[in-house]
Amino acid sequence: MSQDQIVNKDDLVIRFAGDSGDGMQLSGTLFSDASALTGNDIATFPDYPAEIRAPHNTVAGVSGYQVHVGSHIYSSGDKCDILVAMNPAAFKSQLKWAKKGATVIVDMDTFTEDALEKAGYKDDPFTDELERAYTIVHAPITSFTNKIGAEQGVDKKTTEKCRNMFALGMIFYLTHKTLDKTYAYLERKFAKKPDVVKLNKAVLTEGYEYADKLELIHSKIVEVSHATEMPKGRYRNITGNVATAWGLLAASERSGRRLFLGSYPITPATDVMVELAKHKSLGARVFQAEDEIAGICSAIGASFAGALACTSTSGPGLSLKSEALGLAVMTELPLVVVDVQRGGPSTGLPTKTEQSDLAQALYGRNGEAPLIVVAASSSANCFYWAYTAAKLALEHMTPVILLTDGYLGNGSQLFRIPKVADLPEIKPRLATPNDPNYRPFRRDPETFAREWALPGMEGLRHRVGGLEKCPDGPLSTDPENHQLMVNNRQEKVNRVANYIPDQEVQGDPDADLLVVGWGGTSGALTLAVEEMNKEGKKVAYTHFNYICPLPKNTGDILRRYKKIVVCELNNGQFLGYLRTKFPECPMTAYNKVMGLPFEVGELKDHFNSLIG
Amino acid sequence: MSERHFVPKTDVEYTKADFTSDQMVKWCPGCGDHAILSSLLNTFPKTHVKKENVVMVSGIGCSSRIPYYVDTYGFHSIHGRACAIATGVKLANPALSVWVNMGDGDSMAIGGNHLIHAIRRNQDLNITIFNNEIYGLTKGQYSPTTKFGQVTKTSPYGTIDYPFNPGELVMGSQGTFFARTLDCVPALTTQVMEQAAKHDGASVVEVLQNCMIFNDKTHAAITDRAVRDDRTIVLEHGKPMLFGKNKEKGLRFNGRQLEVVTIGENGVTIDDIMVHHEDTEDTGIHMMLAHMGGDLPVALGVIRNVKKTSYTQLYEDQMDEQMQNGKYKCVDDLLNSGDTWEV
Numbered sequence: 036m037s038q039d040q041i042v043n044k045d046d047l048v049i050r051f052a053g054d055s056g057d058g059m060q061l062s063g064t065l066f067s068d069a070s071a072l073t074g075n076d077i078a079t080f081p082d083y084p085a086e087i088r089a090p091h092n093t094v095a096g097v098s099g100y101q102v103h104v105g106s107h108i109y110s111s112g113d114k115c116d117i118l119v120a121m122n123p124a125a126f127k128s129q130l131k132w133a134k135k136g137a138t139v140i141v142d143m144d145t146f147t148e149d150a151l152e153k154a155g156y157k158d159d160p161f162t163d164e165l166e167r168a169y170t171i172v173h174a175p176i177t178s179f180t181n182k183i184g185a186e187q188g189v190d191k192k193t194t195e196k197c198r199n200m201f202a203l204g205m206i207f208y209l210t211h212k213t214l215d216k217t218y219a220y221l222e223r224k225f226a227k228k229p230d231v232v233k234l235n236k237a238v239l240t241e242g243y244e245y246a247d248k249l250e251l252i253h254s255k256i257v258e259v260s261h262a263t264e265m266p267k268g269r270y271r272n273i274t275g276n277v278a279t280a281w282g283l284l285a286a287s288e289r290s291g292r293r294l295f296l297g298s299y300p301i302t303p304a305t306d307v308m309v310e311l312a313k314h315k316s317l318g319a320r321v322f323q324a325e326d327e328i329a330g331i332c333s334a335i336g337a338s339f340a341g342a343l344a345c346t347s348t349s350g351p352g353l354s355l356k357s358e359a360l361g362l363a364v365m366t367e368l369p370l371v372v373v374d375v376q377r378g379g380p381s382t383g384l385p386t387k388t389e390q391s392d393l394a395q396a397l398y399g400r401n402g403e404a405p406l407i408v409v410a411a412s413s414s415a416n417c418f419y420w421a422y423t424a425a426k427l428a429l430e431h432m433t434p435v436i437l438l439t440d441g442y443l444g445n446g447s448q449l450f451r452i453p454k455v456a457d458l459p460e461i462k463p464r465l466a467t468p469n470d471p472n473y474r475p476f477r478r479d480p481e482t483f484a485r486e487w488a489l490p491g492m493e494g495l496r497h498r499v500g501g502l503e504k505c506p507d508g509p510l511s512t513d514p515e516n517h518q519l520m521v522n523n524r525q526e527k528v529n530r531v532a533n534y535i536p537d538q539e540v541q542g543d544p545d546a547d548l549l550v551v552g553w554g555g556t557s558g559a560l561t562l563a564v565e566e567m568n569k570e571g572k573k574v575a576y577t578h579f580n581y582i583c584p585l586p587k588n589t590g591d592i593l594r595r596y597k598k599i600v601v602c603e604l605n606n607g608q609f610l611g612y613l614r615t616k617f618p619e620c621p622m623t624a625y626n627k628v629m630g631l632p633f634e635v636g637e638l639k640d641h642f643n644s645l646i647g
Numbered sequence: 648m649s650e651r652h653f654v655p656k657t658d659v660e661y662t663k664a665d666f667t668s669d670q671m672v673k674w675c676p677g678c679g680d681h682a683i684l685s686s687l688l689n690t691f692p693k694t695h696v697k698k699e700n701v702v703m704v705s706g707i708g709c710s711s712r713i714p715y716y717v718d719t720y721g722f723h724s725i726h727g728r729a730c731a732i733a734t735g736v737k738l739a740n741p742a743l744s745v746w747v748n749m750g751d752g753d754s755m756a757i758g759g760n761h762l763i764h765a766i767r768r769n770q771d772l773n774i775t776i777f778n779n780e781i782y783g784l785t786k787g788q789y790s791p792t793t794k795f796g797q798v799t800k801t802s803p804y805g806t807i808d809y810p811f812n813p814g815e816l817v818m819g820s821q822g823t824f825f826a827r828t829l830d831c832v833p834a835l836t837t838q839v840m841e842q843a844a845k846h847d848g849a850s851v852v853e854v855l856q857n858c859m860i861f862n863d864k865t866h867a868a869i870t871d872r873a874v875r876d877d878r879t880i881v882l883e884h885g886k887p888m889l890f891g892k893n894k895e896k897g898l899r900f901n902g903r904q905l906e907v908v909t910i911g912e913n914g915v916t917i918d919d920i921m922v923h924h925e926d927t928e929d930t931g932i933h934m935m936l937a938h939m940g941g942d943l944p945v946a947l948g949v950i951r952n953v954k955k956t957s958y959t960q961l962y963e964d965q966m967d968e969q970m971q972n973g974k975y976k977c978v979d980d981l982l983n984s985g986d987t988w989e990v
Contacts, residue, residue: 072988262990271987281982288978295739315966316973317981322738325764329731332724332761336704336735339722340743344735362725452982490702490720490736490743498714500723501707509670510715 040253041211046105047259048112049206051199052129053121055088055098058199062119063100064447066206069216071272071449074261075104078414078558079447080111080632085302085385092145092153094124101132104210106260110558111446113634116257117209119202121145121176123154130169138170138255140205142198144177170255176201179245183237189230197238204242211258214239266451273450275414275443276303279347279373280310282421284317285453287343289422290429290461295320295342297333299352302385303441304375307347327355331372335359338368339499341489343425347373350392351382353399353436360434361400364524366499367476367485369428369435369463373421376440376555378630387630388442390554391605396436397583397612403521405528407431408583410438410554415450417443420580422458429463431531432484438582440555440604442632463487469494475508476520482534483527531584538577538586542568546575547646549596551622553579553609556633560602563638574642579609585616593620598645600625602633650847651960653741653771654696661692666701668718679830679856680709683777684716686836687746691717693837694844696744704733706758708750709784710777710856727758730765733772741959744844747774752782752790755811759791766820769848771959775840776813776853781862794865813853814937814950818930824850825937826949829870830857835881835947842949848957855945869945880944882936884952887920890944897921898943905935905943925952 049066051059060081067077082099089096103112118133120126122145133139151160161171180201184194207214218236225231246252273281287294296319298308312321320342324330331346338344348356353374363370376392378384396408407427411420417439424437466473466488475497476485488495497508503520505511540549542564552560557578564576577592579585593599593613601610602625610624625641627633666688674680691701701719705711707726714721720743724732733747747765754762754776765772781799782788788801789808796805817825824846826839836854843850855866869878880890880898888898889910897920899908908915927933933951975981 068986072986074990265990267990269983269987269989271982271985281978284981285978293739295735297735314973314975314981315969316975317978318966318970320738320962320966322734324731324734325760328728329734329761329764332728332731333735333738335724336722336732336737337739338735339720339732340702340736340739342735342739344739358725359728366722452987455978455982489740491699491740493699496699496718496720498721498723500714500721501725502723 041256041258043260044257045260046103046108046112047117047210047257048101048103048115049117049119050099050101050115050129050132051119051202052097052099052125053199054091054124055084055086055096057098057121058196059098059100059121062199062203063102065203065217065220067102067104067447068220068272069207069212070102070104071270072216073212075259076106076108076262076265076449077272077447078103078108078111080442081445083386092122092124092150094128094154097125097128099129104259106262107264109562110632110635113636117206119206121198121202123150123156123160126160127154127156133169135168136170138172138209138252140172140174140202142176142202143173144175170252172249172252174205174245179241180238183241184234187230187234187237189234193231194234197235200235200238201242204239205246208243208246209252209256211256214243265449268451270449270451272447273415273418274306274445274447275411275417275439276306276375276445277310278415278417278450279421279437279439279444280307282418283311283343283345283371283425284314284319285418285455285458286422286425286461287318288455289458290343290425290463292341292343292429292463293318293320295322295334295337295344296347297322297324297330297337297344298347299324299327299330301327301349301352303377303444304347304349304352304373306444307373307375327352328359331356331359334370335363335366335368338363338370339366339490341487343429344369345371345373347375349375349377350379350395353392353395357399360406361402361404362501363434364400364404364406365501367432367524368499369432369487371421371424371428372434372436374436374438375444376438384630386441388440388555388632389605389628389630390440390556390603391608391628392438393582393605393608393612396438403525405525406433406583407435407528407531408438409435410580410582411443412554412557412578412580414443414446414448418450426459426461427531429461430484431482431527432464432487433528438554443555465489466492466495468492474506475499476504476506478523478527481530483523483530529584532587535581535586537588538579538592540575540577540592542575543573544575546573546596548574548598548600548642549593550574550576550642551579551599551601552576553582553603556602556604559633559635559638563635563642566635567639567642572643572646574646590617593617597621599623600642600645602638604628604633651963653959653963654700654744655742656695657697659697661698663688663692665698666691666718668716670715672716673712674709675860677859678709679779679858680777682830682833683775683836683854683856684713686833686840687713687775688717689837690840690844693841694744700742701744701746702736703746703748704729704736705748706753707784708753710748710750711753713748727753727756728761729753730758730761730772730774734765734770737771737959738962741963745772747772749774749776750783751776751778751780751792755791755813755816763816763820766817766822766849766851768958769823769955771847771957772849773843774849774851776851777856778813778853779856779858779862780865781858783858783861787861812938813851815934817851818934818937818951822851822951823848823953823955825853825933825951827853827855827945827947829855829866829947831870839949842952846952847960848955878944879947882923882925882946882948882950884923884925884949887917887922889920905939907943925949926954928953
């Protein structure tokens with residue numbers, strides 16, 4: 036190709052879609068990894084069904100993986116510039132995610148009568164109108180792949196698994212990237228299966244060369260700008276769930292407390308446990324419990340025994356853990372509960388994202404049961420928020436709920452690798468053996484945290500439990516004592532506000548509109564506000580990670596603006612929470628409960644309508 | 648795999664008083680729990696474990712108050728969850744000797760799942776089930792062990808629930824240690840608790856306990872002095888299964904089931920009597936023994952005690968192996984593993 040054919044762009048969105056077994060997640064990951072390694076900023080978003088292998092060729096079985104690459108990436112992007120559809124069902128269900136004019140690569144070999152019928156098509160899907168609206172590439176992916184398989188003497192079943200490599204090869208060509216990173220990956224991944232490496236490499240190369248021969252797309256080649264504003268340092272690609280697991284490992288090392296995770300498999304949180312289970316060499320004590328309740332209860336037991344104790348779950352699991360969370364509040368033991376939120380209520384939308392567990396995290400317990408709630412806001416910063424959750428739990432002797440979500444947990448991003456020694460210090464509130472003045476609920480006058488006396492420590496034998504105790508330790512049903520202990524537990528959580536940074540506002544300081552977000556929506560919100568600021572619109576933005584307690588200056592910020600819009604992927608839970616604290620502030624809601632992240636476009640439309 | 652012991656022994660000679668806490672015991676006068684507590688307090692000095700390394704974990708119910716009365720570390724948790732909490736304690740610090748105390752409702756109704764899984768894993772816990780066949784603290788509702796047909800507050804026309812036999816539950820969960828004792832025979836209780844403490848893995852001791860307020864005399868048909876020798880049999884490892892006032896009766900396996908025979912009658916000699924082997928790996932005979940009742944005497948003593956590598960040992964062996972030979976020595980190694988690049 037000649038260089039003048041290549042278009043330079045700041046960013047590009049590619050969506051891989053196919054049957055659940057077509058390897059779309061892998062293609063997406065390989066492309067994002069290769070992009071990151073060659074200097075792009077990236078964000079990814081897997082969009083897959085709950086069924087592992089839904090009926091072949093049906094819309095229900097379509098699995099998608101969106102990759103956003105460019106110079107400065109906040110989110111996985113709205114609509115895509117390039118769509119790969121490996122069968123008619125993927126084409127039918129995913130075309131709505133493609134921009135007008137997008138390049139759409141379809142595997143023409145799969146558009147058989149039978150598959151078209153299964154996808155719900157009555158007529159030829161490729162109408163003239165559609166062909167005009169998009170650049171549709173009818174690629175013979177299956178037949179080319181099969182031909183290579185036959186040449187190499189590989190069975191058909193194995194060969195068909197490589198179809199995704201053909202599509203990936205085409206994408207590498209279209210994005211003016213080389214194949215070497217992916218060759219290296221395949222060589223590593225299938226080190227013990229040289230036949231598989233050979234086949235995959237051949238199919239990948241064939242896809243690349245096929246694209247090179249295709250005049251139709253030569254005007255569509257895009258070179259995406261390299262990341263320029265990234266701070267210097269060593270980088271890697273990371274998903275939110277892995278980042279969460281690593282943040283907990285780092286907190287364990289830094290605090291000197293053994294890491295314990297008691298969990299039960301649940302989508303989309305399972306990968307936190309899967310990741311930690313690999314790291315016994317770093318002291319991670321992982322226990323796959325018999326149920327969600329045993330997950331948290333084993334963690335509470337481990338915390339009593341002195342571990343940095345954690346449990347990971349998603350919405351329904353958090354519901355099951357409610358009673359035990361109350362026990363952790365009552366016993367004032369450090370505990371980190373990771374809730375990777377998904378669509379609810381009940382089983383809801385297990386593989387889709389949502390922010391609808393906030394109310395449950397804040398209030399979902401019997402009695403007056405305050406605890407700390409924090410929320411991560413990007414896949415990469417799950418690491419820091421897991422670390423922070425652990426620090427707060429250990430230093431303030433309280434359970435902490437960390438809210439992430441399916442979008443952050445499964446999505447990936449570039450992560451600037453820190454040095455563990457550079458992370459903030461963590462000082463667990465350990466009691467001193469044989470301290471004659473030790474009392475189980477004696478409190479630090481500043482933080483109101485009690486001391487942690489561990490079984491095995493001499494001279495500090497005591498009992499904890501779910502019944503109300505007096506400060507000295509024994510049971511008490513005295514009315515005044517109960518009032519005192521309720522107040523003290525609340526005050527302890529309130530005082531955490533003295534140890535967290537002030538809330539910050541980005542964007543235009545004299546804005547007409549303040550956009551408020553929390554948790555996993557920060558990518559789309561940041562971009563929407565940034566773009567509006569560039570267009571000269573007076574919009575400011577504040578994003579919350581500390582949810583309970585809120586930063587101390589929250590009210591000062593909210594009172595500064597005449598119009599405030601609180602944006603969240605639920606029906607207004609954070610808004611309701613803010614209204615109880617700041618009833619004087621005029622706040623409206625922008626909500627979406629579709630199991631999908633915000634799109635920049637829809638946000639801008641709404642904000643524009645507000646500033647009129 | 649070499650056998651390892653994780654709970655350090657102490658040379659300190661403790662007495663019962665060393666383990667008795669200063670808290671007022673608030674059970675009803677005459678409750679069987681008093682005797683069980685006393686047996687437990689007598690057991691601790693025999694285990695030679697430092698007081699500080701003993702953790703008592705309980706759930707909810709009358710029996711679950713026990714941690715307050717024992718001067719060790721203790722956790723009076725929530726209903727049904729004692730086994731799960733105790734599992735976490737032991738996993739976080741295997742040097743602790745962890746004791747779990749639960750009632751029949753706590754352990755087998757709301758906490759049934761945690762109990763069977765703790766047993767299945769052979770988690771190193773000393774579990775005591777106080778079985779009074781009733782919910783006492785909530786004042787008299789039927790439990791999973793209440794006798795079929797019994798009238799209680801929530802079964803005014805008689806229960807139609809078939810009860811659990813805790814021993815069968817333990818065997819069915821691949822349990823490695825099961826003993827049964829009576830609250831009114833504290834010497835036997837202490838003896839089996841000591842055995843339970845020595846056992847590596849999950850041990851379950853069922854104590855048939857009397858709730859004199861809500862289910863008085865529920866075990867009287869076997870515990871009354873007048874009938875006890877004929878209605879119960881105390882099993883001893885390696886000895887023939889004899890019972891009766893003068894040990895004149897015994898158990899024989901007739902090819903189909905267990906039966907009671909009398910020595911000297913119908914040509915029965917001591918050689919016809921079954922010998923108890925608590926360490927038989929197969930659960931068949933132990934299941935039959937645990938099941939006995941009705942025409943057969945209720946089995947007491949250690950019914951099953953087999954060696955099987957404990958969860959603690961399997962866990963710690965894996966941890967040690969990985970700590971020594973694992974890929975990453977510190978979190979920085981992990982953070983910088985795989986594909987990384989400099990900007």
